[in-house]
Amino acid sequence: MNENIKMSKFAHITKVHPCFNEKIHDKVGRVHLPVAPKCNIACKFCRRSLGKEACEHRPGVSLTILKPEDVEEYLKRVLKEIPNIKVVGIAGPGDSLFNKETFETLEIIDEKFPDLIKCLSTNGLLLNKYYKKLADLNVKTVTVTVNAINPEILKDIVEWVYYNKKIHHNVEGAKILIENQIDGIKKAFDEGLVIKINTVLIPEINMNHVVEIAKELKDYAYIQNIIPLIPLYKMKNMRPPTCEELKRVREECEKYIPQFRACGQCRADSVGLIKERKILEEFFKEKNMEQNKNLDVFELKHFSH
Ligand SMILES: C[S@@+](CC[C@H](N)C(=O)[O-])C[C@H]1O[C@@H](n2cnc3c(N)ncnc32)[C@H](O)[C@@H]1O
Numbered sequence: 001m002n003e004n005i006k007m008s009k010f011a012h013i014t015k016v017h018p019c020f021n022e023k024i025h026d027k028v029g030r031v032h033l034p035v036a037p038k039c040n041i042a043c044k045f046c047r048r049s050l051g052k053e054a055c056e057h058r059p060g061v062s063l064t065i066l067k068p069e070d071v072e073e074y075l076k077r078v079l080k081e082i083p084n085i086k087v088v089g090i091a092g093p094g095d096s097l098f099n100k101e102t103f104e105t106l107e108i109i110d111e112k113f114p115d116l117i118k119c120l121s122t123n124g125l126l127l128n129k130y131y132k133k134l135a136d137l138n139v140k141t142v143t144v145t146v147n148a149i150n151p152e153i154l155k156d157i158v159e160w161v162y163y164n165k166k167i168h169h170n171v172e173g174a175k176i177l178i179e180n181q182i183d184g185i186k187k188a189f190d191e192g193l194v195i196k197i198n199t200v201l202i203p204e205i206n207m208n209h210v211v212e213i214a215k216e217l218k219d220y221a222y223i224q225n226i227i228p229l230i231p232l233y234k235m236k237n238m239r240p241p242t243c244e245e246l247k248r249v250r251e252e253c254e255k256y257i258p259q260f261r262a263c264g265q266c267r268a269d270s271v272g273l274i275k276e277r278k279i280l281e282e283f284f285k286e287k288n289m290e291q292n293k294n295l296d297v298f299e300l301k302h303f304s305h
């Protein structure tokens with residue numbers, strides 16, 4: 001579809017969604033409801049953490065798992081205390097579509113808070129099964145994480161895929177995931193859902209391949225969000241991309257899909273404005289401050305009481 005037609009067709013949604021529109025990232029808030037703990041695939045970089053000890057700001061982390069029956073009260077509190085929340089999303093901490101609580105929660109929101117835009121993120125394994133149900137529940141935006149479209153590459157990112165009551169390892173699992181993702185994305189797009197593609201950039205594995213994802217999905221994705229690897233779990237010894245690499249890959253992919261560059265890599269229980277964690281970065285940029293990467297943070301000599 002022509003880029004301008006695609007943009008204007010979805011403008012009523014994307015104009016008010018902070019994760020589909022960088023310009024309003026600092027003005028419109030979102031709330032993630034951590035109702036979906038289980039996952040049906042095993043990404044080698046994903047470490048889910050729950051509880052008070054889990055204080056990191058990254059995907060897969062949540063203070064607690066919220067039960068659908070608590071959602072109404074929690075949302076009422078959020079809307080009262082935080083102004084300008086327009087979007088309610090389900091981003092795990094596991095996979096949204098693999099937890100029945102997701103659908104129960106979406107029903108509650110649709111009935112009690114019809115004005116909020118409903119959004120979710122998924123690995124896409126079950127998207128071709130549930131896209132219609134999502135549209136019927138008035139979900140408007142779906143983020144699908146696609147890290148490779150070649151099974152030989154994806155097999156090094158995803159350890160196994162649980163599908164049709166069986167665990168599929170290696171290339172076999174990767175093939176099932178890729179086929180379902182692409183099929184689900186096309187069907188969800190035809191159903192009128194606005195699609196964002198998340199792609200984790202893992203320099204040692206998919207850096208030269210990410211542009212192929214953009215080429216393959218250019219007609220269906222509204223925007224692509226390429227996020228740097230946070231080295232964890234079985235990828236804890238791998239390096240994240242440099243800023244220069246991230247910039248280069250985003251520029252390459254921008255030829256095919258518009259790029260989103262303001263992702264805060266939020267927790268599964270984030271609430272409020274995404275910019276809150278971005279203030280220092282903006283200050284740094286505005287002041288054109290020099291990078292102090294040569295500073296030895298372990299140097300103690302120059303400070304004395
Ligand atoms: C925790 S997942 C939840 C939604 C769904 N399961 C998925 O994978 O799309 C949310 C996003 O965080 C990303 N993510 C998880 N762990 C990460 C890591 N260590 N580094 C970078 N991105 C990560 C996922 O790839 C996904 O795009």
Ligand code: SF4
Pocket residue numbers: 039040041042043046047060092093094095122123
């Ligand atoms: S699909 Fe999402 S929740 Fe599941 S392992 Fe991968 S990143 Fe983690």
Ligand code: SF4
Pocket residue numbers: 018019030091225262263264265266267274
């Ligand atoms: S993780 Fe990125 S896309 Fe999702 S709510 Fe946060 S900023 Fe938006």
